[in-house]
Structures are given as structure tokens and as C-alpha cells.
Amino acid sequence: MTDLTSLGVKEIRDGVARGDFTAREVAEAFNAAVAEAAALNAFIVTTPDHALAAADKVDAARAAGETLGKMAGVPIGMKDLFATHGVQTTAASHILEGFTPRYESTVSQKLWDAGAGMLGKLNLDQFAMGSSNETSYFGNVASPWKKAGSNAAMSPGGSSGGSSAAVAARIAPAATGTDTGGSIRQPAAFTGICGIKPTYGRCSRWGIVAFASSLDQAGPMARSVEDCAIMLGAMAGFDPKDSTSLQMDVPDWEAALNADLRGKKVGIPREYRMEGTDQAILDSWEQGKAWLKDAGAEIVDVSLPHTKYALPAYYIVAPAEASSNLARYDGVRYGLRDLPEGVGLQDMYAATRAAGFGDEVKRRILIGTYVLSAGFYDAYYTQAQKVRALVARDFARAFEECDVILAPTTPTASFPLGSMNEDPLTMYLNDVFAVPASLAGLPAMSVPATINADGLPLGLQLVGKPFDEQGVLNAGLAIQQRAGFSAKPEKWW
Amino acid sequence: MSVDKATVAKIASLARIRMDDAALEQMVPELNGILQWVEQLGEVDVTGIEPMAAVIPNTLRLRDDVVDADPLTGGGKREDVLANAPAAEHGFFGVPKVIE
Numbered sequence: 001m002t003d004l005t006s007l008g009v010k011e012i013r014d015g016v017a018r019g020d021f022t023a024r025e026v027a028e029a030f031n032a033a034v035a036e037a038a039a040l041n042a043f044i045v046t047t048p049d050h051a052l053a054a055a056d057k058v059d060a061a062r063a064a065g066e067t068l069g070k071m072a073g074v075p076i077g078m079k080d081l082f083a084t085h086g087v088q089t090t091a092a093s094h095i096l097e098g099f100t101p102r103y104e105s106t107v108s109q110k111l112w113d114a115g116a117g118m119l120g121k122l123n124l125d126q127f128a129m130g131s132s133n134e135t136s137y138f139g140n141v142a143s144p145w146k147k148a149g150s151n152a153a154m155s156p157g158g159s160s161g162g163s164s165a166a167v168a169a170r171i172a173p174a175a176t177g178t179d180t181g182g183s184i185r186q187p188a189a190f191t192g193i194c195g196i197k198p199t200y201g202r203c204s205r206w207g208i209v210a211f212a213s214s215l216d217q218a219g220p221m222a223r224s225v226e227d228c229a230i231m232l233g234a235m236a237g238f239d240p241k242d243s244t245s246l247q248m249d250v251p252d253w254e255a256a257l258n259a260d261l262r263g264k265k266v267g268i269p270r271e272y273r274m275e276g277t278d279q280a281i282l283d284s285w286e287q288g289k290a291w292l293k294d295a296g297a298e299i300v301d302v303s304l305p306h307t308k309y310a311l312p313a314y315y316i317v318a319p320a321e322a323s324s325n326l327a328r329y330d331g332v333r334y335g336l337r338d339l340p341e342g343v344g345l346q347d348m349y350a351a352t353r354a355a356g357f358g359d360e361v362k363r364r365i366l367i368g369t370y371v372l373s374a375g376f377y378d379a380y381y382t383q384a385q386k387v388r389a390l391v392a393r394d395f396a397r398a399f400e401e402c403d404v405i406l407a408p409t410t411p412t413a414s415f416p417l418g419s420m421n422e423d424p425l426t427m428y429l430n431d432v433f434a435v436p437a438s439l440a441g442l443p444a445m446s447v448p449a450t451i452n453a454d455g456l457p458l459g460l461q462l463v464g465k466p467f468d469e470q471g472v473l474n475a476g477l478a479i480q481q482r483a484g485f486s487a488k489p490e491k492w493w
Numbered sequence: 494m495s496v497d498k499a500t501v502a503k504i505a506s507l508a509r510i511r512m513d514d515a516a517l518e519q520m521v522p523e524l525n526g527i528l529q530w531v532e533q534l535g536e537v538d539v540t541g542i543e544p545m546a547a548v549i550p551n552t553l554r555l556r557d558d559v560v561d562a563d564p565l566t567g568g569g570k571r572e573d574v575l576a577n578a579p580a581a582e583h584g585f586f587g588v589p590k591v592i593e
Contacts, residue, residue, distance in 0.1 A: 385544030
């Protein structure tokens, strides 16, 4: 019998529906794989019973001849940023350690309604702040990949690093991620998997621990474009509980997948040719152009003149929103309380937040507090919001000349854990290609392209027009079919 | 613009994060590095550009003006609301004494 853990979302769902294997067998296989992979530290808590219960429900529904959901029988990993009823939800922070929601996030509920089950809650950078999965209170996540000839633990990317590591290691067929400034795409690129951030508002933010509300978007991470299309279809949809939720129909992205790009124009943004980008990444970008041309697309040059300013604008807007969102952690309503002997309420707040937040979270709260403070608001925050408008306008103009944009996902491949911690800025720069699409709220995806000389995966990024997830997925499929990416990390865990 | 230790202490106090001297000392150069880097935004000509707050044009909806329009987020959830409180007492959140 096939090793069930080698299967993806579509293969599992269709196999369960056909009766090739039961959902319970699938859940048991993945539960066992998760239990064996503690060395990756991908999960903060595991929930094998949740996966089994969901599987039994699917098997019973099938036996009763009922129609099965889009994700029926597929056990997934849930980033620990989604509130899950009765299961600890921490955002990888100490301040939320032990927090057990009495409600379910909209996105996770939709996945359970579609027949998926939960293998566990996945590790991440604390409050999704980080690009290497080194800021979690629960320890670093190790990528399943190793650099050729080295045994050093590599970064799975971040912030959705538990998600990327689990999917690449085949201990989950798919996982949820969230993307504020690249947190789905960068980890997907680092680990040789696919990940799509839909248009802002496609997936409800209700029940997702907030980082920067005008940027936060959930999306799927899986090993193929088809699997991402299926899972995104189950996650997306209007939710009256999220005031920025898009009130529009969710297209059947899976059914409409089409890698024939004849008549489509693919834009190549000249400003993305940046100093400090690995030659292998530039080469893979060239290769990507050739693949899309082969799929029938016309390649055109486009300009996104404010690209260079997107990242600094992001590092004002995101911390500003974070400083406001994270004000809710006060040691009163939920989470950690640190109450030193004899102190009052204000000192309790300050002691709780000092003990409960990690260094990177504190840094961003302080930056955010500073740029929003009287006297600096206009110079920093208003200016950044104006630059954000220009970044979005650049994309709108570029999309008058093309249908989808092709760019690298990251300027480098994965790096060893601990190698980038000297200066917070060097880490921020890893998101230079991912952040512009986030600021503009556009759908964007990373698909694996190739392996570099060190044996590490490289990803290519596709950015689409607002609401055109289909165009992004289709171009991603065209690359997937031509890249034939089949490399797998060798099992060491 | 750059920040000194006193300014960082002020920001930390506004943000309600207790920081000792060593933590403040360490934070000063880190924040200055980031602030100097974002300073480049000043080069951008933003004449006539409106600051962008919402990236996808969307109008705010009004829900029906009825009690418990959404049962999940309506009232009558005291037990659920208090379930994760570090110190819930008599059906309320407990806090240290706030009157001197």
C-alpha cells in the first residue's frame, strides 16, 4: 500500500472518496509521522484525537452515502495563530501560554466544516513577527532541509515556519498560514512548497490573533498548486464578523485551473533586480520567464518605481498597527499576569508585558508606539501611509500592461538558524520582494522552482490583480508543470 | 531623527513595558538602526497623495439593530468571557486595588 503520508490534499480527498483507504487510516498515518518528528519542533501542541474524530466523521458520512466536503478526510496543521475551541492558542508567545479559546476562528471552522481534521497547532514566530522562526517562545523550528555537506539546522522561514516545515517534511499534507508581509510566501520558498496569500479580505480575520490588521491575511500552504486551490476554496468566503471581509462569491478555483497562458501577459518588474540577490535566484527568475513563455504567455517589462520604499513603509505601518493591537494583552482578561508584591494596576500591566513578550515583539511595539506618538505621527506614520498608496498605485499601473507579475519570492535561499541575528534589519530585508504585494493587498503565491548549488529550494513569486487568485494559481500551475520540482528533504528527524 | 535612552524609557512607559537599564541600553541602538533606515521615506514626493488606510475599497456594513444579531458575539457569555482570566472573582475580572 502507498505510504499515505506521501499524498497531498487532492490525492487524500479523492482516495477517501473512492474508498482506496479510509480517512481514519490517513489520520493515523499522519499522527504517527507527527509523533516521530519532535526534532523539527514544528508543533506547539499535537491534537491526534481531533484528527481521528474528524476522520471518523468523514468515514461515517461516506458509509451513509452523504456528499463529502472539499477537504474530506484531509488532516492538516493549524498555525497557532488561529483560535481553536478548547485547544491552547498561543501565537507562540508566553503571554498567551495556556489560553484556551471558547470559540473557533472562522477559517478553522470552515476547514472543519469541509471535512478536514487537525493534527495540531503549528509553531511560528511570536505574534507572526519574524522571518526565520527564531522568535517563538516555544523554541526555533528546524527546516527538514539541510545544506549539502552540513549538519547545521536551517531556517524554515517565517513567520509560518512550523507550517512550512511540517508540509515539506510530509508530516502534514497541508497547513494554514498567515501572511502580513511575506509570512506564507517566504517560508514556502525556503522549504520547496507552495503557498498563496489571497486578496486582502478573502479569508476572514475573525479569530486570528491580530498582528497588523490592514495587512493580515490567511492562506493555505501545501505541496502543489492544485492543493492550494482546493484548500483556499475551503478557507475563503464572506464573514459578517470581520468588517474588512470581502462580500463576494468565492470562485471554484480548483475547477477553473488552467495552465494554458496564451493571450496572457506576464510583467517583469525591473526594480526587483536588486543588489544582494543571489545569482541562483536571478537565474531561476530567467528560467521562470522561459517557462511562462512556453505556456503561451507574452513577457513584458513593467515598472514598480516605489519598490525600494515598500519595506521601510511596512516597518512603520505594521509595527504601528501591532502596537495598537497588542495593547489588549494586559494581564486582566486572558493570558499571563505578572503581579509583583504590592504594586498597582499600571505596574501590573508593565510587569506582565515585560515578562510575556519576546524581544522582537517588544521592539516592534516600541517602534509602533514611537511612530504614532504626538509630534512624530505625521513624519512617520502618515508619510508611510502615503508611500503605501504609491506602492499600490504602482501595481495598478503595471496591471494596465500585464495580467500577472513574476518575481523571485526571496533574495536568498534558507540560512542556518542563528546566522542572521546580529542586526534586526538584516532579517527584515529578507522580505523585500514579498512586502510590496502585502502593502497593496494583492493575491500572491510562491511556487518551488529549483534547487540551488547547496541543495536548498528556491521559489518564484506570482502577484495578481485584486480578486484574481485564479490568474495567480494558473501561472503557478504553468510553472509547476514545467519546473517538475520533485526534490524532497532527506529524513533525519 | 534618533532616540536616546530617556526617549526609549518614555516610549516603553507609554507602551506599558517595564524595561531595566540594561534593556534600555540595548534597545537604543536597535531602534536607531531601524529609524535611520525608515528615514529614507522622507525622499519620496507624496504631494497630493492621500494616506492609505484600507487597501481594498470596501464600505463598512451595519448589522441588523437587534440584540444578539450574532449569537457568538452577542451577550450572555459571561462564563466564556471569564474562562481565561488570570483572576476572575464573583463574575468579574479581578485587578489590584486602583484607589490609593
